[in-house]
Amino acid sequence: MREGRHADYESWLNEIAPLCKGSPGHLDWHIVRPIPGLTETYTVIIRFDTRAHLQAWMESPARAHLIEKAQPLFVTGDDFFISSGLDFWFTAEGAKAKVPVRWKQYLVTWSAIYPLVLGVPLVIAPVMRDLGVPNNHLLTTLFVTGTVVFLMVYVIMPHYTKLIQRWLFS
Secondary structure, rough: OOOOOOHHHHHHHHHHHHHHHOOOOOOEEEEOOOOOOOOOOOEEEEEEEEEEHHHHOOHHHHHHHHHHHHHHOOOOOOOOOOOOOOOOHHOOOOOOOOOOOOHHHHHHHHHHHHHHHHHHHHHEEEHHHHOOOOOHHHHHHHHHHHHHHHHHHHHHHHHHHHHHHHHHHO
16 A cells, blocks of 8 residues: 555545445455554455355456556555465465465374364363363364364464474475
8 A cells, every 4th residue: 555545545445345245255355454653554355155256256347447446556556365265374474375285284284183182172171070061072072173273273373384384385
């Protein structure tokens, strides 16, 4: 975002948002606005139900027209990144859609999940018992899997992928 053009960009967002949100398969729209004094970058996150619907929006004449209209506001042009599935775990910060080969994704995910699946139940089951939650396999599994997914997404994978980044992306 060019300095001093935030109001123009916000106006442009108000123009493009309804068109994007009205596109077939649109699921979600989020804007991460710049932090004054720290960054000038806007990030617009859009989600579609299928890759085909996303592609249709990205290649639509309406989007192309509005991107062209906004070019004077951009510093580097229409930068975008497309991610699907669990690929977001494996994308190096600042990468331009570089994703490791699937077998490396498999090994990294497995090596992170295995110790969690062994250890988390040893913590969750006693905590649930201490809280007076009835011993129920389905309920325990619900809390264990929720904890494993939380740890994978927010704790383990962001640090783990940075740690092995050189191997992962080689």
